[in-house]
Amino acid sequence: MKEIYDVIIIGGGPAGLNAAMILGRSRRKVLLFDSGKPRNRWSKSMNGFLSSDGVNPADFIRKGREELKKYNIQIVDHPVSDATYSKGTYVVEASEGHVYHSRKLILATGLKDTLPEVEGIEELYGLSVHHCPYCDGWESRDKAIAVYGKDRSGIGQALAMKNWSSDVTLYTDGTRKLNNKDMELLNLNEVKVCTDAIARVEGEEGMLQRIVLRNGETRPQEALFFSGETKQQSELGRQLGCEFTSKGVIRTRRLQQANIPGLYVAGDAARDMQLVIVAAAEGAKAGVAVNMELQQEDRVRP
Ligand SMILES: Cc1cc2nc3c(=O)[nH]c(=O)nc-3n(C[C@H](O)[C@H](O)[C@H](O)COP(=O)(O)OP(=O)(O)OC[C@H]3O[C@@H](n4cnc5c(N)ncnc54)[C@H](O)[C@@H]3O)c2cc1C
Numbered sequence: 001m002k003e004i005y006d007v008i009i010i011g012g013g014p015a016g017l018n019a020a021m022i023l024g025r026s027r028r029k030v031l032l033f034d035s036g037k038p039r040n041r042w043s044k045s046m047n048g049f050l051s052s053d054g055v056n057p058a059d060f061i062r063k064g065r066e067e068l069k070k071y072n073i074q075i076v077d078h079p080v081s082d083a084t085y086s087k088g089t090y091v092v093e094a095s096e097g098h099v100y101h102s103r104k105l106i107l108a109t110g111l112k113d114t115l116p117e118v119e120g121i122e123e124l125y126g127l128s129v130h131h132c133p134y135c136d137g138w139e140s141r142d143k144a145i146a147v148y149g150k151d152r153s154g155i156g157q158a159l160a161m162k163n164w165s166s167d168v169t170l171y172t173d174g175t176r177k178l179n180n181k182d183m184e185l186l187n188l189n190e191v192k193v194c195t196d197a198i199a200r201v202e203g204e205e206g207m208l209q210r211i212v213l214r215n216g217e218t219r220p221q222e223a224l225f226f227s228g229e230t231k232q233q234s235e236l237g238r239q240l241g242c243e244f245t246s247k248g249v250i251r252t253r254r255l256q257q258a259n260i261p262g263l264y265v266a267g268d269a270a271r272d273m274q275l276v277i278v279a280a281a282e283g284a285k286a287g288v289a290v291n292m293e294l295q296q297e298d299r300v301r302p
């Protein structure tokens with residue numbers, strides 16, 4: 001007889017862990033897989049989560065896993081390579097080759113970011129190079145902030161960063177697509193503009209100190225923000241036949257339901273704001289919704 005879990009959760013970031021907590025507390029038989037690559041692993045502090053503001057992201061995950069111990073959640077530290085659905089059962093294959101079965105599936109596999117192609121940027125990412133002002137704007141307040149965006153893509157973020165510092169420069173890295181109206185708007189809002197190509201960024205111990213231009217000029221900067229492309233961290237959503245929005249995230253309904261029966265998607269992989277607290281909340285919502293669906297299916301009726 002094959003073992004059937006009530007729920008398999010794929011992804012052990014804040015969304016997956018919080019879903020596991022709710023389901024564990026609901027006395028469900030839960031199996032969670034994690035490949036250990038949460039999106040914010042480049043960062044030293046996780047900000048904007050009430051009661052855990054500034055906590056190290058790895059410590060946050062460690063604590064979450066610790067808290068799950070009393071709820072008998074089974075955790076497998078391997079990536080899931082394959083997931084299919086047929087006739088009310090999910091079949092999940094992990095990279096170690098074992099196959100697992102469940103009645104419901106929660107995808108909490110997150111997103112991954114694409115960094116601008118600038119020499120030196122990887123060493124600074126998560127420490128003084130960021131994409132989210134709500135995560136790292138406060139720590140960059142009143143600093144000399146650079147915003148990176150080719151063509152016209154950085155205008156919105158450059159204007160937004162004025163919220164955190166009066167010293168904001170938009171770098172278009174050798175592209176010259178800003179029109180007169182753009183320039184007027186940026187000038188009126190006192191955003192400086194540099195259209196010269198960037199050679200590299202330089203800093204020490206993760207902290208940006210300067211941007212070096214291809215023309216040899218050096219510009220002192222203390223933080224850099226960009227808005228880059230994001231992709232699903234896992235192909236499982238596509239494999240299962242999920243619907244996606246035009247932004248590349250999985251379309252879900254109010255309680256995180258996807259378009260496939262018994263499939264829920266929580267956290268960054270699904271639509272809505274990409275913050276740890278939102279991911280955790282979506283995990284909790286998915287957990288409750290899954291439990292309610294199981295209750296309905298198992299209820300004995302007259
Ligand atoms: C540099 C950086 C800093 C950030 N700072 C903040 C901040 O200060 N505050 C804030 O609120 N937000 C911050 N964020 C956003 C935050 O990281 C995300 O909103 C949050 O991590 C989303 O949680 P999640 O559980 O959806 O996904 P993730 O945290 O990305 O977790 C997904 C998990 O799924 C696993 N996984 C993926 N595919 C598979 C598979 N096939 N099999 C098994 N496991 C799999 C991954 O290994 C990972 O552990 C930051 C993001 C970045 C990039």
